[in-house]
Amino acid sequence: MTKIDSIPDAELVSLARRYQAVRDLTERLARPLSPEDQTIQSMADVSPTKWHRAHTTWFFETFLCPKLPSYEPFHPSFGYLFNSYYETVGPRHARPERGLLSRPSVSEITTYRRYVDEAMDRLIQTGLEQTTASLVELGIHHEQQHQELILMDIKHVLWTNPLRPSYFDSPATSPSSAPAPIEFIEQPGGLVEIGHQGSGFAFDNESPRHRVYIEPFAIADRTVTCREWLDFIADDGYQRPELWLSDGWRHVQQMNLTCPLYWSLIDGEWTIFTLAGPRKIDSGEPVCHVSYFEADAFARWAGARLPTEFEWEHAARGCPVSGQLLDLQVLHPRPAGDSSGPRGLYGDVWEWTSSAYLPYPGFRPGSGAVGEYNGKFMNAQQVLRGGCCATPLDHVRRTYRNFFPASASWAFSGVRLAADR
Amino acid sequence: MTKIDSIPDAELVSLARRYQAVRDLTERLARPLSPEDQTIQSMADVSPTKWHRAHTTWFFETFLCPKLPSYEPFHPSFGYLFNSYYETVGPRHARPERGLLSRPSVSEITTYRRYVDEAMDRLIQTGLEQTTASLVELGIHHEQQHQELILMDIKHVLWTNPLRPSYFDSPATSPSSAPAPIEFIEQPGGLVEIGHQGSGFAFDNESPRHRVYIEPFAIADRTVTCREWLDFIADDGYQRPELWLSDGWRHVQQMNLTCPLYWSLIDGEWTIFTLAGPRKIDSGEPVCHVSYFEADAFARWAGARLPTEFEWEHAARGCPVSGQLLDLQVLHPRPAGDSSGPRGLYGDVWEWTSSAYLPYPGFRPGSGAVGEYNGKFMNAQQVLRGGCCATPLDHVRRTYRNFFPASASWAFSGVRLAADR
């Protein structure tokens, strides 16, 4: 085979460097966690830290290492244990039982990661065809998704413990001052283009780029704060069925919800649980860990609505992809500043949209097993946009589509309002 | 108040006549059913026939009879027993327990219906303001929806009985000949108008009329037949996860699905349960009682996809609203004829679309309690279009949006394919 399909050396170097950087960051994120911490699964949706560390490694081992002629799998059972949901690849360990595995140990998984890293290093050194390089790229972005999941999941694990332990010590921050009232930014709408274009990386679910007709609308310049959420609570927001979708109201009643996840009313004072442990609520910061049902009910209460994902993407045109993302290492949303125009579109909290997670017209899933990456989940989920304080900076894009079921609230998810015009 | 807002006498006469006709039809549909039959609830989604007869009456009694100055409710507990889901109106009997009520008896409910009919007759005789007339209209269309539900639900009730009893005796039909292969009709798409317009009745969820941009596509000229579904089964359609949405595959495995609801393989021969009892499958007739998950998997297997609700509505422009609907009293889908152009758009089977059930831009629910009619269900359901063999003829419209969860299959639901162009 000639090298005609291979990617240039400079790109190889860049890819190898990015591979290593992402792999290292995962290890840094896991470092504060003991073997016991890394083993717990607090609910079926949550995976243990050590599982995330192994599964992201399995992705490279399964889809890339076999391209090395002499590659020997690290362990005959890891294909079974660390396959997440790839039916094409074979059977796998049941998701709700990921927390029942004391072995392999945390240190064996460290060894596993090194073993695969070494193989990947060899693979990249030998030069890569374009499709192989694309799979490496996909694996890198896949691992970045799991970096956010490690933080989301361990937050839930620690919260489940009555001791309410912390993941890290964050520097104390002074309470923020109340931000200016929400302003709605007018948007003329029209026939606009939606979806990924260009040569940069994007997931298959962001394509193809296509046209959508949007009616005139307005979008809030910032996300909803805890202060505003306290007003919703005080106005009996969680007790008024007329504010809620029918499924949402059932959810509120079954779970006895009276406030967002990680909030507690202790001796008359609202406390919030963060990755740095519990502390008093900061009323100026964005509300976080609300479900779609809560976001939707809040919007109805506020006389507004949630934006569609198309409105969000359109409104974000021209805004730089920057904000309070994982690289700032705060791991909690921070108050919006007071500049004018849309603020906090990226980082802080994922923003629920009113759009169901569906394929774009002409959508084609990736070929082979990675075709299961996104497409098969396009059912009964809602799209979120913009990334959060646990999203790696170079992972998010304007066209990026995150998705969760309407009842989920353990992601760093918040609310930006929109309105008809 | 002057009579300036009141509707003209001719309209009053027409309304009274339609009220009576719809009320009579409900009773005719219930007539073949014994008191025992009318009492059973075979699953939480199903309601007993006598409940449907009472609930449709409750709708008029609750929203209209109080406009009569001296109206006395028929029974102090019926407001509780027969409220379906109107939080605004008050508490109600739990849905999964509707089949635990032997009282009121079937004959008491007949009395209840007459009592309310008499009051409604008086109300209409006295003249109606426009908003009141609209509520009567809504009540009529509401009862028509329950006419279809009575048939869907009793089919499930009878099927649940190992005796497999029948609802009625239908004349024997000769097996149909195989229809011509599906042809795809090209549609140029573009910026089209979607939703209800004009002065006729429509539910709030069909408004407002708005523009949607549609890419070029093609739509099948007829729905999928049992013959084609047998091919899907023979090709291991129910055993191949790559054909299914992730939630759909879980559903198939949990329920051990191997064929559509109401199909049985008995001594090597496929039998189908109909409202006239079990009989051999007629391979030329439209497949019916498939879930969205099944419809979606079939489409993927066929190398096609489901249409969006916008594509369906657009493709149906210019087609007359006629077909094999409830008035033909067959109560089972019949094979499409062989004329050219789209066939069977109305009647036979509801057609699953790939569209999630969401509000149209600028949607406003009806005011008051009837605002709960549609809007609060706009979550985690899929839209179906076109009506079925159990839908009253004057009930369905091109813009009519039916909706069910993706796993539901006890509606008369089938599949029309579409394709990208």
Next chain:
Amino acid sequence: MTKIDSIPDAELVSLARRYQAVRDLTERLARPLSPEDQTIQSMADVSPTKWHRAHTTWFFETFLCPKLPSYEPFHPSFGYLFNSYYETVGPRHARPERGLLSRPSVSEITTYRRYVDEAMDRLIQTGLEQTTASLVELGIHHEQQHQELILMDIKHVLWTNPLRPSYFDSPATSPSSAPAPIEFIEQPGGLVEIGHQGSGFAFDNESPRHRVYIEPFAIADRTVTCREWLDFIADDGYQRPELWLSDGWRHVQQMNLTCPLYWSLIDGEWTIFTLAGPRKIDSGEPVCHVSYFEADAFARWAGARLPTEFEWEHAARGCPVSGQLLDLQVLHPRPAGDSSGPRGLYGDVWEWTSSAYLPYPGFRPGSGAVGEYNGKFMNAQQVLRGGCCATPLDHVRRTYRNFFPASASWAFSGVRLAADR
């Protein structure tokens, strides 16, 4: 075959008469119930009235009618539909789905009963061998058990209905005066004989008669009243875990129990639901519809305990089998009179004992399918003794062992205390 094994003609006549009387009584008990009433199953433990009427018929049809040379089963599916739990006989309809059958109708079951009665009449006329006569006898006693179950079950069915309808109109009774305080009757114990003896009918679980050593004890002269139960409630009996078995406390918390089944506190007044509908509690009448867990907790609270079934049987020696049983048609426990000695041992309420339901030493189940009648249930149930207000008079015996799981309370079950000496 000679007639040497056959039973005498006089016994035949008696058997035929008793057969008919029992069959008639079942029909009289069902008569107040509409077709809808007879179809409902309010929980898995409850069976519809029409099922009881059919199942008792099935017992004769299955175990006896085939002895008639030319007997044709009434319906090919009734063996499946009305087998309760006889694995030996074949598969059967799932118990929790008995309330999903509108067909066969109530009137078809009346026809079924007549059909089998006629066959049984022919069978008995032709003369019976002893083993066949014993099976008829067993079928008669089996039907008597179901007479009580019909009343227990329909009470639960009617209670489940928010309308709280009644089964019959009972004559109003004046509230009873408070009975004298409980007296404990001393019993010396010793090595006593337990179990059935003699030639009369008894179930297999009452045999063999055997010796049991009983320590000296004392037994209450009457059962616990509602007044005494109100004291238990007032003393936080349902809130104090130290009074309860561990499983009982879990049951109390899961079910949020604060009083016996069928009690309601309405506007500060205790109301009780009876087969004649709701009425004020009569504090002098025996408490009824308490579970073993409740009975045991009450006894602990009272500084006493429940008797073993051996103590009960021993203490009842010499007491005539009479009391407030089904033949008095009150269908609710009545206050004990004030005579001295043990009162109310038979009738009113079944009395929970502290004995687990286990085989007597040397127990042999009946042979053939009826061996499944009792033995296979000897696990995780408690024995009750003495019959209740819904038990046929000629059905109960001193050695009769009834049994229910510790959490069950829909039987007419009450409490008699005992104490160590």
Next chain:
Amino acid sequence: MTKIDSIPDAELVSLARRYQAVRDLTERLARPLSPEDQTIQSMADVSPTKWHRAHTTWFFETFLCPKLPSYEPFHPSFGYLFNSYYETVGPRHARPERGLLSRPSVSEITTYRRYVDEAMDRLIQTGLEQTTASLVELGIHHEQQHQELILMDIKHVLWTNPLRPSYFDSPATSPSSAPAPIEFIEQPGGLVEIGHQGSGFAFDNESPRHRVYIEPFAIADRTVTCREWLDFIADDGYQRPELWLSDGWRHVQQMNLTCPLYWSLIDGEWTIFTLAGPRKIDSGEPVCHVSYFEADAFARWAGARLPTEFEWEHAARGCPVSGQLLDLQVLHPRPAGDSSGPRGLYGDVWEWTSSAYLPYPGFRPGSGAVGEYNGKFMNAQQVLRGGCCATPLDHVRRTYRNFFPASASWAFSGVRLAADR
């Protein structure tokens, strides 16, 4: 207070030595287990090793350390986290969530144990009244129970892992030769004494000693082997409902049972999972990890029955308390030798009896919170006798009553047959 109630110094020394020995053994048992291993809870019945280590410590800290004037609890939340079921002591962490706690870490629990050991050392040094010494004694026996539970539970934890890891390396043993056929040893029965007597330690549930009348019976000289169980399987033992209690048959069907827990048929060969990992079955060794339901069904299949706990205790009179117990460190049952007379009564496997776990006549639970130790569990469980290969040698007695629900099989439980005479 004079020292008149205090225990003599020699007893103090002995108590202190035994305290230390038992505490040390717990730590030795946990030593092979990693922090991850010690954190897992594989089902609600199982507790993590670190929980056992903490809970046994909590027992001393809660019931004894407060007798030291200046004792400060180790951690304010450990009372909540490590209370098992003592309602009197206060609220506690939910049992099924014990595996969700990564903190306190395994090493913190080591520190906790040392902290309490030091306090206990001081307490014992200062001299103890009799009641306090009895509580220390109870705490020691309590910890011995948990030593067995640690082994039972970790076996289930490791089995749940598809890697099937081992707890320890046991020396390879050569397969045993088939033992001689079971012989039944005749027992005349009569009025015998049952229960604890004398001054040695016993749990409250072994008292009071009382008389029981036993009919003549026979008891097997050894327990049932794997070979005999294979015969049961081969004779369709798991497919024949007539062999099973009704609840047992439901259990078999719900769990799809076809063999004992920890057995697997791999490539046609029966494999058994032991604490030393999987290996071929040794057909001569006692069958282990069968439920009461299985034991009862096997006995019925064998034409025998299980002994009552009274028969067992009576038959064991005069037999020395010795056998294959924890001190031999095999941690798996071994074949019975071929000596005559009853063999293997102690050790190897706990032997299911047909006796429900009920209070002895005149039973009084211990006073105070430890009254919850046994009495409140006397419901819906079966008694087992004789100890097993994981029971500490000086923990078991002839009168010792172990108990588990009929469906439990993760204890080292086996079968000894009995028969009527």
